[in-house]
Amino acid sequence: xxxxxxxxxxxxxxxxxxxxxxxxxxxxxxxxxxxxxxxxxxxxxxxxxxxxxxxxxxxxxxxxxxxxxxxxxxxxxxxxxxxxxxxxxxxxxxxxxxxxxxxxxxxxxxxxxxxxxxxxxxxxxxxxxxxxxxxxxxxxxxxxxxxxxxxxxxxxxxxxxxxxxxxxxxxxxxxxxxxxxxxxxxxxxxxxxxxxxxxxxxxxxxxxxxxxxxxxxxxxxxxxxxxxxxxxxxxxxxxxxxxxxxxxxxxxxxxxxxxxxxxxxxxxxxxxxxxxxxxxxxxxxxxxxxxxxxxxxxxxxxxxxxxxxxxxxxxxxxxxxxxxxxxxxxxxxxxxxxxxxxxxxxxxxxxxxxxxxxxxxxxxxx
Amino acid sequence: xxxxxxxxxxxxxxxxxxxxxxxxxxxxxxxxxxxxxxxxxxxxxxxxxxxxxxxxxxxxxxxxxxxxxxxxxxxxxxxxxxxxxxxxxxxxxxxxxxxxxxxxxxxxxxxxxxxxxxxxxxxxxxxxxxxxxxxxxxxxxxxxxxxxxxxxxxxxxxxxxxxxxxxxxxxxxxxxxxxxxxxxxxxxxxxxxxxxxxxxxxxxxxxxxxxxxxxxxxxxxxxxxxxxxxxxxxxxxxxxxxxxxxxxxxxxxxxxxxxxxxxxxxxxxxxxxxxxxxxxxxxxxxxxxxxxxxxxxxxxxxxxxxxxxxxxxxxxxxxxxxxxxxxxxxxxxxxxxxxxxxxxxxxxxxxxxxxxxxxxxxxxxx
DNA sequence: ACGGTTATAGCAAGCGCTTTCTACAAGCTA
DNA sequence: TAGCTTGTAGAAAGCGCTTGCTATAACCGT
Numbered sequence: 020x021x022x023x024x025x026x027x028x029x030x031x032x033x034x035x036x037x038x039x040x041x042x043x044x045x046x047x048x049x050x051x052x053x054x055x056x057x058x059x060x061x062x063x064x065x066x067x068x069x070x071x072x073x074x075x076x077x078x079x080x081x082x083x084x085x086x087x088x089x090x091x092x093x094x095x096x097x098x099x100x101x102x103x104x105x106x107x108x109x110x111x112x113x114x115x116x117x118x119x120x121x122x123x124x125x126x127x128x129x130x131x132x133x134x135x136x137x138x139x140x141x142x143x144x145x146x147x148x149x150x151x152x153x154x155x156x157x158x159x160x161x162x163x164x165x166x167x168x169x170x171x172x173x174x175x176x177x178x179x180x181x182x183x184x185x186x187x188x189x190x191x192x193x194x195x196x197x198x199x200x201x202x203x204x205x206x207x208x209x210x211x212x213x214x215x216x217x218x219x220x221x222x223x224x225x226x227x228x229x230x231x232x233x234x235x236x237x238x239x240x241x242x243x244x245x246x247x248x249x250x251x252x253x254x255x256x257x258x259x260x261x262x263x264x265x266x267x268x269x270x271x272x273x274x275x276x277x278x279x280x281x282x283x284x285x286x287x288x289x290x291x292x293x294x295x296x297x298x299x300x301x302x303x304x305x306x307x308x309x310x311x312x313x314x315x316x317x318x319x320x321x322x323x324x325x326x327x328x329x330x331x332x333x334x335x336x337x338x339x340x341x342x343x344x345x346x347x348x349x350x351x352x353x354x355x356x357x358x359x360x361x362x363x364x365x366x367x368x369x370x371x372x373x374x375x376x377x378x379x380x381x382x383x384x385x
Numbered sequence: 386x387x388x389x390x391x392x393x394x395x396x397x398x399x400x401x402x403x404x405x406x407x408x409x410x411x412x413x414x415x416x417x418x419x420x421x422x423x424x425x426x427x428x429x430x431x432x433x434x435x436x437x438x439x440x441x442x443x444x445x446x447x448x449x450x451x452x453x454x455x456x457x458x459x460x461x462x463x464x465x466x467x468x469x470x471x472x473x474x475x476x477x478x479x480x481x482x483x484x485x486x487x488x489x490x491x492x493x494x495x496x497x498x499x500x501x502x503x504x505x506x507x508x509x510x511x512x513x514x515x516x517x518x519x520x521x522x523x524x525x526x527x528x529x530x531x532x533x534x535x536x537x538x539x540x541x542x543x544x545x546x547x548x549x550x551x552x553x554x555x556x557x558x559x560x561x562x563x564x565x566x567x568x569x570x571x572x573x574x575x576x577x578x579x580x581x582x583x584x585x586x587x588x589x590x591x592x593x594x595x596x597x598x599x600x601x602x603x604x605x606x607x608x609x610x611x612x613x614x615x616x617x618x619x620x621x622x623x624x625x626x627x628x629x630x631x632x633x634x635x636x637x638x639x640x641x642x643x644x645x646x647x648x649x650x651x652x653x654x655x656x657x658x659x660x661x662x663x664x665x666x667x668x669x670x671x672x673x674x675x676x677x678x679x680x681x682x683x684x685x686x687x688x689x690x691x692x693x694x695x696x697x698x699x700x701x702x703x704x705x706x707x708x709x710x711x712x713x714x715x716x717x718x719x720x721x722x723x724x725x726x727x728x729x730x731x732x733x734x735x736x737x738x739x740x741x742x743x744x745x746x747x748x749x750x751x
Numbered sequence: 752a753c754g755g756t757t758a759t760a761g762c763a764a765g766c767g768c769t770t771t772c773t774a775c776a777a778g779c780t781a
Numbered sequence: 782t783a784g785c786t787t788g789t790a791g792a793a794a795g796c797g798c799t800t801g802c803t804a805t806a807a808c809c810g811t
Contacts, residue, residue, distance in 0.1 A: 021538065023767060034791045039769060046770090049789060064534075069506040070445060071767035073436035074796050080503075089465040089487065095456035102455070102489045106496065118503040120486030121455065123468045130472065137484040140435040141447075168430075172387065273694055302698040328639055332668040334700035389797060400761045405799060412800090415759060437797035440766050756809070762802085769796085779786070 022063045031059035042067065073142055078173060082119045082355060083138040085131060087150040089123040091271065092327050093297065093344065097149050097179060100348025105145075105356055117144065117356070126222075128158045135165050138174075145175035145355035149348075151227030152181050163188070179351035180342070182226050183366050191354040191361040193347050193369055197227055200340040200371030201234025204294060204322055207338070207373055209242045211381045213292040213320065214256045217283035218266045219276055219304055221296035228268070228296065231324060235294060236262055256289075271296060276303025284311060284319075291319060291382035298323035298330045298339055305333065305378070316380035326374050335377035342371055388431045397425035408433065439508055444539060448485045448721060449504040451497060453516040455489040457637065458693050459663065459710065463515050463545060466714025471511075471722055483510065483722070492588075494524045501531050504540075511541035511721035515714075517593030518547050529554070545717035546708070548592050549732050557720040557727035559713050559735055563593055566706040566737030567600025570660060570688055573704070573739055575608045577747045579658040579686065580622045583649035584632045585642055585670055587662035594634070594662065597690060601660060602628055622655075637662060642669025650677060650685075657685060657748035664689035664696045664705055671699065671744070682746035692740050701743035708737055 028035040033052060040046040041056040048056075059065075073079035084101050086094035098121045105119040122134040131153075138146055146169060152162075163186050166176055170188035178184065178192040208216055218235060221228035243258040259265060267282050269275025276295050280303065284290060293308070295301035301323030308319050315321050315335055323330060326341035347369055353359040394401040399418060406412040407422040414422075425431075439445035450467050452460035464487045471485040488504075490497040497519075504512055512535060519525075529552050532542055536554035544550065544558040574582055584601060587594035609624040625631060633648050635641025642661050646669065650656060659674070661667035667689030674685045681687050681701055689696060692707035713735055719725040 024769095025767080035768080036770075036792080037790060040790090043769080047788070052789080066502065066534075067506050068440070068508070068767050069503075070436040070439035070508060071796090072769075074434070074440050074798085075767080075769040077769095077796070079436060081507075083486070088461075089455070089468070090458050090461035092456050092458060092461070095454075095458070095461050099455040099489050099491070103491065106499075116499065116503060118488075118500075118507065120449070120488055122484075122486055123465050125465070125469065133472075133482065134484075136432065137435075137446075137482060140433050141484065142434070142436060168432075273698065299694070302695055306698050328665070329668055329695045332639065332672050332699075391797080401798075402762080402800075403760060406760090409799080413758070418759080434797050437766090438799075440768080441797075441799040443766070443799095753811095754809105756807100758807080759805085761804075764799105764801090766797105766799085769794105771794090772792090774791075775789090777786100777788080780784090781782100 021068075022065045023068070024065075027056065027059045027063055027065050030063060031056045077142065078144060079142045080117045081138065081141050081143040082117050082145045082147070083134065083143050084119065084121040084147045085134055085149060086121055086123055087126045088271070089121065091299070093325050094149055096344040097348035097351070100345045101147050101149075101179070101352035101355070104349040104352025104358075119352070128153050128155065128161075132158075132161055132165060135162075135169065139165070139169050139172065142172065143169075143174050145177065147177045147179055147351050147355050148181055149179045149351070150181060151221075151225040152184075154224050154226060154229070175355055175357065177351050177355045179347055180227075180344075180369075182230075189365065191351075192366045193351055193354075194366060195227075195342050195347070195369050196371045197230035198234035198237070200324065200342070200373075201231035202238045203234075203371070203373045204324070204338075204340050205235045205238035205242075207375055208292050208294070208320060208322065208379060209238060211320070211379060213382055214242070214246075214258050215287060215290050216265065216292045216294060217280070217287070217290045218262075219279040219283065219293060219295045219300055220266055220268045221271050221300070223268045231296070232266070259287075265290070269296070269300070271300060273299055273303035273306075276300035277307045278303075280304040280307035281311070284308075284313075292379065293319060293321050295321065295323050297325045298327045298337060301330075301337055301339070301378075302333065305337075316378055317383065320379035320382070322379055330374075331376070333378065338376045338379040339374050340371045341374045343369060387434075388429045389434070390431075393422065393425045393429055393431050396429060397422045443508065444510060445508045446483045447504065447507050447509045448483050448511045448513070449500065449509050450485065450487040450513045451490055451500055451515060452487055453490055453492045454637070455487065457665070459691050460515055462710040463714035463717070466711045467513050467515075467545070467718035467721070470715040470718025470724075485718070494519050494521065494527075498524075498527055498531060501528075501535065505531070505535050505538065508538065509535075509540050511543065513543045513545055513717050513721050514547055515545045515717070516547060517587075517591040518550075520590050520592060520595070541721055541723065543717050543721045545713055546593075546710075546735075548596075555731065557717075558732045559717055559720075560732060561593075561708050561713070561735050562737045563596035564600035564603075566690065566708070566739075567597035568604045569600075569737070569739045570690070570704075570706050571601045571604030571608075573741055574658050574660070574686060574688065574745060575604060577686070577745060579748055580608070580612075580624050581653060581656050582631065582658045582660060583646070583653070583656045584628075585645040585649065585659060585661045585666055586632055586634045587637050587666070589634045597662070598632070625653075631656070635662070635666070637666060639665055639669035639672075642666035643673045644669075646670040646673035647677070650674070650679075658745065659685060659687050661687065661689050663691045664693045664699075664703060667696075667703055667705070667744075668699065671703075682744055683749065686745035686748070688745055696740075697742070699744065704742045704745040705740050706737045707740050709735060 267279035633645035
């Protein structure tokens with residue numbers, strides 16, 4: 020049968036209690052005894068029974084990291100960083116190691132809740148939620164309740180790249196400045212002279228989508244006002260009134276970017292720029308623009324969001340908004356482990372930086 | 386305090402045993418009783434104590450999926466597919482749900498073993514190992530031993546995209562035909578007329594790297610023989626003897642591709658094609674080729690491996706070798722859950738398909 | 752109407768660990 | 782030397798669940 024604590028104790032000629040204390044390192048044990056125990060552990064090739072340990076201690080070493088789409092490097096980078104931050108610094112022995120695991124919700128609210136229940140069931144030590152949240156009221160209610168229960172059970176909760184949740188259950192929130200990013204990207208295009216800008220948005224019910232779009236619209240609004248104040252239209256006409264018409268929602272994948280871009284350019288062939296929900300979508304947008312026989316950026320500028328690793332290698336290199344995904348992931352991991360104090364108010368906003376590259380340029384003269 | 390099975394039992398006016406049996410659905414319970422229990426569960430908002438359950442049942446509902454690099458879509462796609470396959474088909478109630486989690490080893494052998502120990506400790510129901518294995522003898526020994534112990538403890542082990550492991554501990558192996566893929570890619574270039582082909586390999590100690598390279602070399606060897614038989618050099622000279630000189634090892638990232646390509650073209654400016662370890666590396670290779678003022682594919686053809694989603698949008702579209710990552714992941718997940726019978730001999734080889742696109746073309750004459 | 756099935760449900764013994772409380776030596780102080 | 786504190790280790794009571802075995806009705810054929 021499998022080796023148990025008692026077996027180790029017998030071999031080391033100590034009590035099970037002593038073995039437990041050596042393994043957990045939370046109680047003074049004489050050096051000689053410790054050594055004897057450790058040798059017995061090695062000799063017998065003992066592996067702690069996690070469930071038994073968790074049952075007795077009423078907590079486990081499981082840390083869950085929830086992501087919307089594990090195949091998307093946006094999440095992969097954050098999750099990997101968090102997992103690294105959680106795993107490292109584990110004291111060599113059985114003590115410190117946490118089991119940092121990532122759970123892929125696929126963007127489904129049901130699976131998100133299921134995973135949280137499963138983690139709750141395992142008495143997870145901490146949970147990190149990444150990516151934009153769904154804005155469905157029922158889901159928000161359910162999530163708030165679930166997070167509250169997790170917090171009550173002693174689970175640390177950290178949000179990474181997702182807006183704050185009311186209720187005090189969350190230990191720390193790292194929110195991305197998606198509004199600011201959207202705004203800066205639009206301002207960049209405006210300053211280049213663009214006024215008719217198509218927008219390929221992500222799923223409409225996600226906070227990330229909404230915030231980026233809000234920033235975008237705000238910048239356009241400001242430009243319209245400025246143009247009006249400056250006495251009429253800008254370099255390339257004026258900002259269209261009906262922004263809804265220049266917006267198409269899709270998923271965060273290439274195909275959506277392709278289809279939406281075709282649709283946008285059909286609706287308004289005079290668009291001089293396309294802003295995409297993220298870099299993957301932007302790639303699809305580029306393909307669509309090219310398939311229409313247009314050049315980037317001479318005929319149409321294209322911009323993305325996230326600055327994923329492949330974006331700099333796109334041709335032309337993609338103008339995008341950089342989010343410090345890795346750094347945010349590391350910080351989230353550290354916060355989940357209590358290795359770092361939460362920011363004041365529990366909330367920190369993480370900046371989004373414009374990366375102006377070759378895929379955007381001034382529009383051709385009318 | 387937290388609600389326990391006993392609380393539910395009391396409220397439903399049954400014994401704890403009955404509640405357990407309702408929840409697990411592995412024992413006949415009268416419909417009326419079941420309903421009463423289920424209502425009590427809902428009323429009290431009861432969540433099973435996983436550790437207690439696992440301790441008593443000597444098994445858990447944890448399924449671990451190990452990946453080398455979670456930020457790489459290659460792994461993300463497989464892991465996501467496996468997770469989906471494992472999660473779905475869970476009978477609605479507390480019964481079937483497995484907690485499918487992915488663990489990021491970062492390619493480190495130590496972390497790989499650590500994760501396996503952690504999963505062993507949790508009495509994981511199954512483990513899926515993805516990606517190429519390390520060829521270090523010590524690590525192989527340690528892994529074989531560890532997998533043996535896991536198997537002894539009743540954990541199902543499935544390999545996905547990794548060569549078979551001797552010893553019988555593994556339930557099923559899905560091996561990618563990396564050799565065949567490497568060969569077909571080289572044959573494609575050879576048939577286009579290329580003879581001096583640079584190779585940007587992955588980390589030398591990985592099976593995937595070695596197999597792809599072996600396929601590549603075999604095709605070149607065959608071409609050399611054919612050229613000789615056919616009376617001399619082919620369209621663009623003959624296949625160089627010293628293939629080592631045309632091979633540079635790096636990591637699976639863009640930077641490695643960039644650096645290695647500069648190095649290759651420095652060593653031999655007459656190269657007419659570059660084969661990269663994977664698509665990400667190929668992107669870096671493309672950037673290097675361009676920075677040297679050369680055109681793709683007119684001056685230098687470039688090819689990748691994996692057919693990641695962004696590859697079709699590269700400019701020019703990347704010639705690559707498609708691996709059915711999603712399908713393989715699903716199958717691995719189903720095998721891990723015992724939803725599918727293992728292939729004969731426990732091993733299935735998964736084909737690799739050449740995707741000839743615009744980044745490869747015949748070399749310019751002489 | 753009665754022994755024998757069959758369908759349900761309860762009893763109680765663990766599963767392997769953690770941790771409180773207690774016990775025992777030593778090493779001090781006074 | 783008596784009486785403490787301090788350092789170290791053991792005894793034992795659970796943690797909350799599963800499951801083999803047992804008990805009780807209800808039901809059957811004859």
